[in-house]
Amino acid sequence: MEVILAKHAGFCFGVKRATQLAFEAADIGRETYTLGPIIHSPQVVQRLEEMGVIPVENVSEVESGGTIIIRSHGVAAEELEAAVRANLEVVDATCPFVKKAQEHVATLSKEGYDIVVVGDAVHPEVQGIVSYAAGRVYVVSSGKDVERLPRMSKIGIVAQTTQSFEHLQDVVTACLARGGETRVYNTICDATAVRQDEAKKLAGAVDCMVVIGGFNSANTKRLAQICRELLPRTHHVETACQIDAQWFEGVEKVGVTAGASTPKWIIDEVINRISAIDKDKIS
Amino acid sequence: MEVILAKHAGFCFGVKRATQLAFEAADIGRETYTLGPIIHSPQVVQRLEEMGVIPVENVSEVESGGTIIIRSHGVAAEELEAAVRANLEVVDATCPFVKKAQEHVATLSKEGYDIVVVGDAVHPEVQGIVSYAAGRVYVVSSGKDVERLPRMSKIGIVAQTTQSFEHLQDVVTACLARGGETRVYNTICDATAVRQDEAKKLAGAVDCMVVIGGFNSANTKRLAQICRELLPRTHHVETACQIDAQWFEGVEKVGVTAGASTPKWIIDEVINRISAIDKDKIS
Incomplete structure (x- = not known):
C-alpha cells in the first residue's frame, strides 16, 4: 500500500509562527497563558499545557506581571487593551x-x-x-x-x-x-486554497483519504468535506489512535493531508500507524 | 398598426442638460463653439450650427473672449485648461x-x-x-x-x-x-440599463422594432443590436426620411425606442412617418 502525503499538509505560516512563539515562551519557564486556545489543535494545546502554558478565557484570570499569548486567530481589540491595562506581558502571536x-x-x-x-x-x-x-x-x-x-x-x-x-x-x-x-482589501491567504486544490488532486488519484486535524478546526473540516465529495472513502482523524485498519481493505493508494493547525508530529504518527497496518496485513 | 413608444426613449439626463445649455448659449447670440460635437446626434449638432453654435476640434480655433461649450462626454483635462488659458468663456456641459x-x-x-x-x-x-x-x-x-x-x-x-x-x-x-x-467607484449610470431592459421587453412583444439615433452613437448601436438579437426585423435610423414602408408589411405592432442622444423632435417625426405609412396602406 502506497501512502502519499500532500506537500502542503499541516501548519501554515501563521500557525507555525504562533506555535513557535508559544513553545519559546514555555521554554523560558515564566507563568504563561494563552487567551483562548493558541491554535485549533487540542493536541498542541495539551502539550503546551504540560509545559505550563495555560489557556484562559479571560484576561482577568491572569495575575499582573504574567505573560499572555494572543492566539493566531487574534482577539478582540478590547481584550488586547485589557491585557495591557492589567500590566500583562503580551506576546502577540496573531497571524500577520x-x-x-x-x-x-x-x-x-x-x-x-x-x-x-x-x-x-x-x-x-x-x-x-x-x-x-x-x-x-x-x-x-x-x-x-x-x-x-x-x-x-x-x-x-x-x-x-x-x-x-x-x-x-x-x-x-x-x-x-x-x-x-x-x-x-483581499485579505484571503492563499495557503487555504493551495491546500484544498492539492487535496482535490490527491483525492482523485487514491483509493482512500485520511485528513488530519482538530475536530474544532473549520479549515480541516472543510478539507475533509472537499475530499469526501470526490472520494467517499475519506476519514477525518485528530490523532493516529483513531485510525481503523478496516478502512484500508483492498486499498492500494492512501492519500494523507492535514489542516493548517495540525503539527508535524501528529502527521508522522498517522503515517507510521497506516504503514504499520500495511505491514501487519503482509505478515 | 399599433405604434408603441418606449417610455425611456431618447435624451438621458446628461444629454438633456448639455443640449439645453447649448441652445441657451445660442439664444444669447454670442460667438459660441462646442469642443467636438455637443452630443452624438448629427441632427442636433446641425440645428445648433444653424443657430451659430459651431463645433471645433481644438481650443486654438476659437478667438480670445469667445464662448466654448464642453460637450456632455467631457473633454481631456488639458483641453479644459487650454480653454481657460486662452481666455475663453467656458460653459461646462459635461454630464455630471x-x-x-x-x-x-x-x-x-x-x-x-x-x-x-x-x-x-x-x-x-x-x-x-x-x-x-x-x-x-x-x-x-x-x-x-x-x-x-x-x-x-x-x-x-x-x-x-x-x-x-x-x-x-x-x-x-x-x-x-x-x-x-x-x-x-461604480460610476455606471443606470439610464442605459433601464433603456436596454425596456427595449428588450418591447422587442419581445412587437413584430418590428425601429431604433432611432446617431449612427455615431455607441449606445444607440448597442440598443439596435440588443433588439436585433431578439427580433431580426429591427431597423436603426437616424431620421424619419430613412424609414422604408416595406418594413411594415404584415406588421401589427411596431416598437420604437431611441438612444440617449436622440431629440424628441426626431422621435416625433419618425412616429408620424410610420403612422402616415399605416394610413396610406389603409386608404
Missing part, C-alpha cells in the same frame, strides 16, 4: 495576515466606511477583526446576505483569511450593485 | 455623472492608486476620464484585459457611465484576484 485584516478594518472605519467582513460570524478570527471597527460593521457569507444590509454609500470590505475567493467575489459584486464606493 | 468619474480618477491618482477604467478606449468620454490620472492608467473592457496589466498593489477603478454592470463586475473580480487593494 489576520493582523492586516484587523488594521484595514480600523483604518477604513476611521475614514468613514461601513465595514463588511466576508466570513463566519462565530469564528474567533472574524470576531477579532470585527472588533476593530469604530462604526457600522456587518459579517456576511454571500451576496444574498448583502441584500439585507441597510443603505451604505462607502463600503469597506475585508475577508476572513481562510475564505474562498468565490465568496469574496460574490459579496463584492453585490456591494458594487448597490452603487457608490466599494473599497476591498 | 461623467464629471464624477473624472473627479474620482483625479483623487484616486493623487492618493497613489493605479487607475483602471472599464470602457472603450477610443470613446471621447473615456479619453476625457483617462486624462485626469496623474500616474499609471489603463483602459480595459474585460477581466481578460486585466491579466495583461503590470503588477499593481493599489488599484482604483471607475467605469464609463454607459458600461454594462457585467463588464465592471468582471474587471473588479480580475483585479481582486491580483490581491492587494481594489477601490471601486
Whole structure:
C-alpha cells in the first residue's frame, strides 16, 4: 500500500509562527497563558499545557506581571487593551495576515466606511477583526446576505483569511450593485486554497483519504468535506489512535493531508500507524 | 398598426442638460463653439450650427473672449485648461455623472492608486476620464484585459457611465484576484440599463422594432443590436426620411425606442412617418 502525503499538509505560516512563539515562551519557564486556545489543535494545546502554558478565557484570570499569548486567530481589540491595562506581558502571536485584516478594518472605519467582513460570524478570527471597527460593521457569507444590509454609500470590505475567493467575489459584486464606493482589501491567504486544490488532486488519484486535524478546526473540516465529495472513502482523524485498519481493505493508494493547525508530529504518527497496518496485513 | 413608444426613449439626463445649455448659449447670440460635437446626434449638432453654435476640434480655433461649450462626454483635462488659458468663456456641459468619474480618477491618482477604467478606449468620454490620472492608467473592457496589466498593489477603478454592470463586475473580480487593494467607484449610470431592459421587453412583444439615433452613437448601436438579437426585423435610423414602408408589411405592432442622444423632435417625426405609412396602406 502506497501512502502519499500532500506537500502542503499541516501548519501554515501563521500557525507555525504562533506555535513557535508559544513553545519559546514555555521554554523560558515564566507563568504563561494563552487567551483562548493558541491554535485549533487540542493536541498542541495539551502539550503546551504540560509545559505550563495555560489557556484562559479571560484576561482577568491572569495575575499582573504574567505573560499572555494572543492566539493566531487574534482577539478582540478590547481584550488586547485589557491585557495591557492589567500590566500583562503580551506576546502577540496573531497571524500577520489576520493582523492586516484587523488594521484595514480600523483604518477604513476611521475614514468613514461601513465595514463588511466576508466570513463566519462565530469564528474567533472574524470576531477579532470585527472588533476593530469604530462604526457600522456587518459579517456576511454571500451576496444574498448583502441584500439585507441597510443603505451604505462607502463600503469597506475585508475577508476572513481562510475564505474562498468565490465568496469574496460574490459579496463584492453585490456591494458594487448597490452603487457608490466599494473599497476591498483581499485579505484571503492563499495557503487555504493551495491546500484544498492539492487535496482535490490527491483525492482523485487514491483509493482512500485520511485528513488530519482538530475536530474544532473549520479549515480541516472543510478539507475533509472537499475530499469526501470526490472520494467517499475519506476519514477525518485528530490523532493516529483513531485510525481503523478496516478502512484500508483492498486499498492500494492512501492519500494523507492535514489542516493548517495540525503539527508535524501528529502527521508522522498517522503515517507510521497506516504503514504499520500495511505491514501487519503482509505478515 | 399599433405604434408603441418606449417610455425611456431618447435624451438621458446628461444629454438633456448639455443640449439645453447649448441652445441657451445660442439664444444669447454670442460667438459660441462646442469642443467636438455637443452630443452624438448629427441632427442636433446641425440645428445648433444653424443657430451659430459651431463645433471645433481644438481650443486654438476659437478667438480670445469667445464662448466654448464642453460637450456632455467631457473633454481631456488639458483641453479644459487650454480653454481657460486662452481666455475663453467656458460653459461646462459635461454630464455630471461623467464629471464624477473624472473627479474620482483625479483623487484616486493623487492618493497613489493605479487607475483602471472599464470602457472603450477610443470613446471621447473615456479619453476625457483617462486624462485626469496623474500616474499609471489603463483602459480595459474585460477581466481578460486585466491579466495583461503590470503588477499593481493599489488599484482604483471607475467605469464609463454607459458600461454594462457585467463588464465592471468582471474587471473588479480580475483585479481582486491580483490581491492587494481594489477601490471601486461604480460610476455606471443606470439610464442605459433601464433603456436596454425596456427595449428588450418591447422587442419581445412587437413584430418590428425601429431604433432611432446617431449612427455615431455607441449606445444607440448597442440598443439596435440588443433588439436585433431578439427580433431580426429591427431597423436603426437616424431620421424619419430613412424609414422604408416595406418594413411594415404584415406588421401589427411596431416598437420604437431611441438612444440617449436622440431629440424628441426626431422621435416625433419618425412616429408620424410610420403612422402616415399605416394610413396610406389603409386608404
